[in-house]
Amino acid sequence: MHLEFLGGAGEIGRSALLVDDRLLLDYGVDSGDPPRYPVGTPEPEAVVVSHGHLDHVGSLPTLLSGADRPSVHWTSPTRDLALLLVKDTLKLHGGTYDCPFTEAEVARLTQVSVTHRYREPFTVLGGAAGGGYDVTFYNAGHIPGSSHVLVDDGETRLLYGGDFNTADQRLVTGTTARPDADVVVCESTYADTDRPPREELERRFVESLEATRWEGGTTVVPAFAIGRTQEVMAICAEHDIACYVDGMGIRVARLLRQPRNEPFLSDSSVLRRACANARFVDGRDGQRKRIAAKPTVIITTSGMLHGGPAMTYVPEIRTHPANKIAFTGYQVDGTPGRELLDTGSAEIDGRVVPVSAQVEHYDFSAHADRRGLRRFLDAYRDATVHVTHGDRCDSFAEELSADGFDASAPAVGESIRH
Template sequence: MEVQFLGGADEIGRSAVLVDDRLLLDYGMASESPPQYPVGDVDPDAVVVSHGHLDHAGAVPALLSGRDRPAIHWTPPTRDLARTLAEDTLKLHGSTPRCPFTDTDVRRLGEVSETHGYGEPFEAAGYEVTLYDAGHIPGSAHVLVDDGETRLLYTGDFHTGRQRLVAPSTARPAADAVICESTYSDVTHEPRDAVERRFAESLRETVWRGGTVVVPAFAIGRTQEAMLVCAAHDIDCYVDGMGQRVTEQLKRHPEFLRDADALRGAASSARFVDGRDGQRERIAEQNTVIITTSGMLSGGPAMTYVPAIRGDPTNTVALTGYQVEGTPGRQLLETGTAELDGRVMPVSAQVELHEFSAHADREGLLGFLDSYRDSQILVNHGDRCGEFAAELRADGLDAGAPALGETLTV
């Protein structure tokens, strides 16, 4: 079995792995400026998408522009989330050369989509494929590819720790080779209980002293996690942006949630914002909590809320996840200023980072890979893949870190 790394090799973003020139695992985009897409030309017989995040599913509609359109295999939540992402990408970039697909390509997703549950083997491009719960976001999957001689496990993104939205990954299917993500290979996450407690205390304290909290959050996964934490701690909140639509989609797939009743309860107690008639400006003047896209301050309703509250140190901007270098969120953390809607603005409000990660940390990665000590390990999806592979080799594992565009035999 030959595997070629078209993206996600020693980088985070645009994940894409091609198996024997026939089966494509993920086809994502990196939300840089301009956006980055997988390298090379591909014409797969079938595609399997691990989960519905932009860096894994964002470019999938571009595969449907030709006459021969591959079947797209995924879980039901991933199908819904991928379409939402595609429609959002068209809004942002559809009128520019930055977008490699059209509205027609997005509509074709429904024609080629084939959905599967966890643990249900299916045929794709001549392989037997099985999806296993990856514990990252609803519908996220490890992908096991079996050609009858070799079993290849592609982890996608996964988490082995506790979250409120989804249960942790416990699947360890037998495999001869493993393509493993390494996003947090040098990080030990703080216990989730401590992160939640500090987050809730900060929100309560800000509102108590008369301030407003803006919680920038990714629409898929993080918005719902923040809503669940607020509900668990009896904190009232508004929810704005694409996370509203995603929440409604996820409620339709209760079997992929850790506690569907809890999400329904959190959604019913939160106040959803439609943004009409100056509503956002009025909400920003209240002593309240606002969960809104985008998570890295690169667009969305956050472009209204953060400028509105930035001048008062009584207020708080509570970031909820990793801020990629070059994003306004990273700039805000490092400099106390942020470029918002084309203007660099000083922010006097308190700025905090609360790490609600949905990825396995170093301990989680090592624990997972301990089940594959006799397998070939290929490290991807990280900014220190080579270093982590070397650490695994020092521990006796057969590990390597493929380069972008490289083809390897497993």
């Protein structure tokens, strides 16, 4: 089995792994400024997708720009979320370098889509003479529909870990799958971080929301649209905290409530209750300014203050110290969210202004932390491990090697034969 790392190696973003020049695992984008795409010009016969985040699906339509029509295999939530994201990219950036595909290519993506359930093996590229791959999806515990991807060519069993979490969340249970594998491609996003127990983090978050509301303040909760918004909604519902929800997270919640997607939730009633507890915002007629003036909780995109409805709410609440901005995810260096955390100021409408509202950070990450990664990899001490999807892949690979693993951190563009 020949592996070529086209992206996501030694970095976070544009994940793409080409197997034997035939089978492509993920095809994402690094949505920075400017965006970066996987290297090379792969022409796969089939594509298998681990989950529906932009850094794993954002470049998929470009594979359909020519005469080729590779089949695309994924779970139903991954398909729905991927289509939502690429259509949104087309709407925002169509016709520019930030969107290297057209509406026609997005339409073709729906035509080649094939969905699968967890633990139900399927064959890709196999004919009467064989030569294909047996593929199985396993729950990865990251977001609804996220998968570990096991690829078996009859000689080598490759486990492409995707993004995964070993801890339970409100919507999905942590991964317990440990299928036999000879080669493991493992993420390392939080390889140097040990997070507190989820219960403790939720308790502090809920206490903060309630304290702000009791003091007459408004809390804006910037949250990623996929997974994080719905998790925070579920936390609020569990503790009877009324909340407003704004941005793409509303569409994601509705997609996940579709009957075809509910089997990928640990308990579909959790999301139903979360939606019933929340008030969805459509943003018409000055609605957002009126909401921001209330002592309430507002869950809104964008999670790093890149834009979106959050940048309507933050200016409205920034001047009063009784108000609060509660981040729920990692803030990448150079983003407005990171700037606000580090300096107490934020860029709003093209100028940097001070923020008197309180600023807090709660790491509700959907990635495994260092302990979770090590627990997962303990099952693969006899396998070859390739460390990817992280800022410090080399150091984690060195740590694993010192502990007896056959581990390495490939570079983008590197090819390895097994």
